[in-house]
Amino acid sequence: ADTKITFVTDWKAEAEHGGFYEALALGLYKKAGLDVTIRQGGPGIDNMQLLAAGAVDFAIGSNSFGPLNLVQAGAHVVAVMAASQKDPQCLMTHPRPDIKSLADIKGKPVMIAAGSADTFFLWLKAKYGYSDSQIRPYTFNMAPFLVNKNAIQQGYISSEPYLVEQQGGFKPQVFLFADAGYPSYASLVMVSQTMIDAHPDVVQKFVDASIQGWYDYLHADPSPADKLIEKDDPDESDGVIAYAIKTMKAEGMIEGGDAAKLGIGAMTDARWKTFFDVMSKEGVYPANLDYKAGYTLRFVDKGLALAASH
Amino acid sequence: MQMFAPEAASASPHTAKPIITLNGVTKTYGNGTTALRDVDLAIGQSEFVSLLGPSGCGKSTLLRLIAGLGEISAGRIDWPQTAHTARGEPEHDIGFVFQEPTLMPWATVFDNVYLPLKLKRMSRRQAAPIIRDALTKVGLENFGKAYPRELSGGMKMRVSIARGLITRPSVLLMDEPFAALDEITRFRLNDDLLAMWAGQHWTVIFVTHSVYESVYLSDRIVVMGARPGRVTADIRIDEPYPRSEAFRLSSRYNDYCRLVSAALHETMT
């Protein structure tokens, strides 16, 4: 019988999970002998805690903080694949001449969600000298941003700018952290250490099928995945999905950076070290933290499904 | 010693200068009980009227309606001598002792009696001697600090009496005020009440079940019949005031009592 795997995403179904849905839709997991169920995350599903508690074995971690937090907390969970090379996190402003880069935002009020103050904001503090007194609340509702010409807020490059254009009727200035060297990965596939120890083959098959799924999603027909996505979340409109795919491609989120050479899902020691160094310098992590326990390169970087065009 | 047919009541020569007149007063409660039907009555200025009648005949209802509590279903109640406020409400100065003590459970005896004076904006300090006096009159001088739940039934009623009298109202409505008291206290309070009434030209309407008490106190006894309540007899006690123990022992007293008893008997059969 096929190995049963439940894979928990970090939000409701969206294009950012497209590769996994594609793999499921095309039967790539099935072919590898895996019986995968994709569970949507949601506002109340805390994947890190579910993993730490051993309640699930496979889940998506949104950024590089997840694995290191788990290490610090003493949980045995490992990132095995980085589906997205770039964190889509960005800051947006109204069109204004006084802000041309992230550095110009120093000292200005920024609307940041509660959970973000100890993730990317730490990097902004370290790199640009932002301070906590700049933080204003962001409640995942952009109305306050839209009505206030001076407002600056966080966003996902693949969704918020689109909504601003649609609803606000203007094109916001977008500053993608990744472009400024923000070293976090995104959409990390995280697996419990026990699973890796007991069934490394299953993990490898899952990673390989997912990589293939991502490749197909971007280069073949994305509609099988899109159908599943729309089934899981009927509110996900074609327009939103199309914009997200376009952005992912344009920004090279899946296939850019190291992935261009090492294949989709790529991770490198150097990138992890950069991330850790920045954050430990900020005091997020102790300098002696065994951050390497939070990821493994064992299952990726095999140059799998490298695009012909590359 | 005279007895009037009810319909003659308001025309009685004795009922001079009426202060309250009731014409065809009917009261039907929401559940269909007609408590009063077609009651005609005129209460004279400074009269001491006792109201007698079987339990449930509408005495309390009548008293409440006179006080302006509750709506009359038919007929009317007037206060011909009373000025009206700007808002059109009669400006009478009524004291009411309800059938139940109706004390504020959260306030001490002192504060309960203070209430009417407080509403007249009298300061606590000014009121204190008056209240002490009133409490002494009802034998509760040591209970000013007690709460109602710490009192016996009769003591609660005495607090209520003290409160009803403290403002020295010109019209006093009392609903079985002494029913829960022992005879001795009752007699004493009877005499106190009479003395106050005589001194202040009050008008008193007094509900009681005691024929003896009614004869001793009042210069007029109105007997009511059972549901629907109506006036069945109107008896004048033509005896001089002040009255005393001597009157209680007189044969005329006994005759009056028998007369009232008979009227009561008649109304119940």
Place this chain on the structure above:
Amino acid sequence: MQMFAPEAASASPHTAKPIITLNGVTKTYGNGTTALRDVDLAIGQSEFVSLLGPSGCGKSTLLRLIAGLGEISAGRIDWPQTAHTARGEPEHDIGFVFQEPTLMPWATVFDNVYLPLKLKRMSRRQAAPIIRDALTKVGLENFGKAYPRELSGGMKMRVSIARGLITRPSVLLMDEPFAALDEITRFRLNDDLLAMWAGQHWTVIFVTHSVYESVYLSDRIVVMGARPGRVTADIRIDEPYPRSEAFRLSSRYNDYCRLVSAALHETMT
């Protein structure tokens, strides 16, 4: 016609076969009021004892203590003839009519009277004729469906009386049950009570403020003195039962009344 000093009470030859004995009963409330001090009393089987005394002297307190409500501060109350339950509680069958009506406001008159029977697991259907009967006795046959708030003060008290009697308890404690009733109804209920008492060999302790009523009803009158309450006189009414209107008109009745009044007077001065 005999009068005993209080300390002789329990030794009285008339108080044969005591069903309840009180020895040195003292009750001090939490606020420091001593309601009873050193009360000795023996109630004989099938006696009809009236309790008289000034308002606030501790009659209600005494009745409640006898019924087992509230703790005694000193002394003891025994029921020498009464069996005890397995849990060690005396298994007596007490009816109590409180000084206040104490009705359940959410229940109809019928349901209020039904309560004691319901607790004895009698079905509604079985109970209905009994309840109708009891309501008729107190003149409330048409008010079974009324709620307490729709009743007059006297009517509420009558419901309470009906409830107290419905289980035909062997010991009946009544706290001024008829105070709020008119004379006629009162006399009728007096006679009804006497008839039931005679027929069923009940023991009755009856608190009243009416000297007349106490003499008419009881074969023994206990007079209490004011705070702290204690027994000041114990008067036997040596008159045969059944008693009737004739007794009320007799001179012996008047003598008794005077005697009791005098005892009451004495206790208050």
Place this chain on the structure above:
Amino acid sequence: MSEAPIQHPPDIYGQVLKVALPLLVGAIFLIVWQIVVTTLGVPKFVLPAPTLIWQALIGNFWSLMGSLWFTLTVTVEAFIAAVIGGVALAVLFAQSRWIATAFFPYAVILQVTPVVSIAPLIIIWVGYDNVRLALLILAWLVAFFPILSNTTLGLRSTDHNLRNLMQLYGASRWRVLTEIQFPGALPFILAGMKISGGLSLIGAVVAEFVAGSGASTGLAWRIIEAGNRLDIPRMFAALGLLSVLGILIFGVMSLIEYLALRHWHESAVRREN
């Protein structure tokens, strides 16, 4: 003493007004809202006009109704559980001052612990495939305390003379509870239920906010989703449905309260003097 039998006529006129009056106020409110929004040109993502909300409601009618139904079922189940739990606990507490003293603080802990922070624990505990059960537990946590607190007060407020009466009749604790304490506490319990009705609803919504996954698609999800998408008219349509549901629950509770108390309790009786 003969008399027309006692009758208790219903007050239909008053009942109709009870519904009509707030509707009228609501209509006026909506009209003013519409005028203000259009004349001031308030952007629709700040405060959409009622007409826009209406369109959003019609346009998403079935998906919203589905969500409404989901939220309603969670609400009702949580509410019933809250009533049962709150009353049962209060009964327990009323049995002995010591039990109440010892355990009431722990009921308070349940009340003041934010559901958002124990949501993950509960999800782990019930198994994360049982999101609906988790929602129920969380909504229950939000709703049960007012019932517990009010019922406790109500049971303690029993007329003490009636208790004495029951004692005289040798009634068991259980009978004292059912015959005297419980009916006497009814006004308090119903007041608690009125508060908890709304809290169950908000609890169901908040639970979905904090513990919802893709599998749960109640009104909370519509609100988050519409908010994320900045489809504010749709968000307001969902909020409007929530309000309607809340008022409906409140109305039902008020009706029950009226029916239970109209014959006897001061708060509900129509006084005639």
Place this chain on the structure above:
Amino acid sequence: MSEAPIQHPPDIYGQVLKVALPLLVGAIFLIVWQIVVTTLGVPKFVLPAPTLIWQALIGNFWSLMGSLWFTLTVTVEAFIAAVIGGVALAVLFAQSRWIATAFFPYAVILQVTPVVSIAPLIIIWVGYDNVRLALLILAWLVAFFPILSNTTLGLRSTDHNLRNLMQLYGASRWRVLTEIQFPGALPFILAGMKISGGLSLIGAVVAEFVAGSGASTGLAWRIIEAGNRLDIPRMFAALGLLSVLGILIFGVMSLIEYLALRHWHESAVRREN
């Protein structure tokens, strides 16, 4: 008729037990928790042992205390506002059945609207630099309804004979309110305040969850932070402080209730028979 003066002795013994007993239960509870967690080897991400929580509490003592203070101030202010607002509204509603009928549904809407979804509106309205005011408003929304509801019931339950008495004395509405209705409604109001005390706290926390920012560093912030870092013992330390605060508020409310009602209300009076 002379008598020792009336005196009302306090029940000190009972008061001490009232504190000691729940502490004892708490101690037992913690010990059992510790034993269960260690013997079953429950991972600390699921349920940390009390000793771990204690270490986290000591280790982060001052930062937690600062957050506690912030949350406490918001709670207290929101609570005071809820009491004033709830009682004032109830007084308004008690003036006329029509006002109550017309506007009560709108109070219900305020109760059932999830703070998370109106948080943005309130942030727009107060300006996003006024986070504290936004928190206050949101916490107030969570807390005011029980007081409104209970006070309304209480004011309506006034002994109707006492009202008649006031009418006879020609007392103004205001005096009827202050002399009769308000004292009579006190048990209900206090019960409402007991519920709202906890809700203010939870409201302050939830408000910070949904509208907090780096500038506001209450307990919610600590909980989120610790949760994000998976530092579950620290999260529990913060939750524990929250519980302690909740119990404290409840204790204070209970004390006020006892002091206000002990002389007269059935629920608080020590009965002697």
